[in-house]
Amino acid sequence: MLQLDTVHTFETPEGVDLGLRVAGPVPRALAFVLDTLIRYAVLFVLSMILLPLAELGIGAFLILLFLMEWFYPVLFEVTRGATPGKKAMGLTVVHDNGTPIGWPASLIRNLLRVVDFFPLFYGIGLLSMLINRRFQRLGDLAAGTLVVYTEAARRTDVTIEAEARALPVPLAVEEQRALLDFAERSTTLAPGRVEELAEIITDEHGPAAVQTVLGYARWLERGR
């Protein structure tokens, strides 16, 4: 099936399909820039504190530099699901079966970052992401991980404010669903656009058309 959006679906052991919206190169690059800024800021503060402490401080600083260089993403991904930069961009790292990322996968994808960074500023990583259907860089491919959008809580109780109205003709399920979706989204669209859409399927005009279509939707939703 041809897909226009970037939803990656997989089946859970319970036999239902779940969808994950994978994130492309741009938000991930921005997240990386944020993380780099955070890292440098922390290292800068650490260097101000530690380096004046002479040799003991230099040793401690080098150890922290090592940890920040290799384990900063690992620590945040395993404990919080994503680094602060990714969090800010609304991204989470998960296994390709949708489960939260664990130590081995996080280590793999972050150790292999060196290769993705090669030869300059994520050259190979970007190439891999563009070739790959799920925007995986090489580290993601080896670790079996995806970077996905953290879903914001969606919808729920939209009550349809209209008097139920029986459908003049029987509708296919897809069509019924389109009516319900219209009713749910009518609160978030501009009034003019709502009327315009409603007028497509009724002979009435203006707010009256909207009331009619919403009435059909209410009838579908709860009957009379």
Add this chain to the structure above:
Amino acid sequence: MKQQQFIEQQRPLWDSFRQLADELDKPPRRRAAVELERLPELYRRLCADYALARHRHYSTGLVDELHDLVQRGHRLLYQRKSFWLWRMVAFLWSGFPNTLRRHQRAFWLATFLFYGPALAMGLACYLDPDFIYTILDPFEVASMEFMYDPANPLPGRSEDRASATDFSMFGYYIWNNIGIGFRTFASGMLAGVGTVLLLLFNGVVIGGVAGHLTQLGFSATFWTFVAGHSAFELTAICISGAAGLLLGKAIIAPGRRTRGEALKWAALEAVTLVLGAALLLLGAAFIEAFWSSNGAVAPAVKYAVSAAMWTALILYLGLAGRGRDAA
């Protein structure tokens, strides 16, 4: 069934699931008492509702809401957590050595790629005093000679690090050496080529330096310095190399799996090796900073300790966790 009826009938279930999930998402300390054993049941009933809602073509908003709930449940139910200390012990006692033995061929190949050029280059530099200049520039050679000159009161430290203490060198060795180990592994992703090149390069340089310094007559300082940490450091580099070669093999010759699957499997095995190698390098950094640099110890003692470490390491990697390998 109409959508509204369905919602009214099932909403209590969804709400109690959401409550439970909200509690479980909090850190354990701030969590109210929860009926954890209800999670699987609630989750499975939720899955059924989600499937029904999709099948009956209820509105997108409802389907999305249920989808997000199912996704939360999926993450909660299938996450893996275990006691980190126990995993650490199991890793050291059986996971790491067993994995290494499973991939002996990669390990021996990496060892050959490292020691082969090291021996050849060492011999060449030992026989020809000028041969070292084919791989290092005069400045680097001079710095190396200074470091291991018997006249240097701090063997193993270059001129600009003369004031460095053992602890700052410890930090430096961690940052530099473990980084090298990680890069040796990661560059295996370039079809193994990067790993092979790094192994050859490190072999040539280390062998060349050793041969050159021996020929200069600096054995007493050089060999006593490196003897201590050689077992851990050199072996760890070979193990990192083996990990990189596993990645390379998965890409070049994936066998009966698809390349993607072979790569995932190889990476999981390889990361065990890399972590083991990193721990060995941590040990090596400790020894190099606090023991190797100690000039007051008699050379005979240093060689004896070195021999003991090689023996212990070989016994550990060869025997630890035998018979516990379930894989």
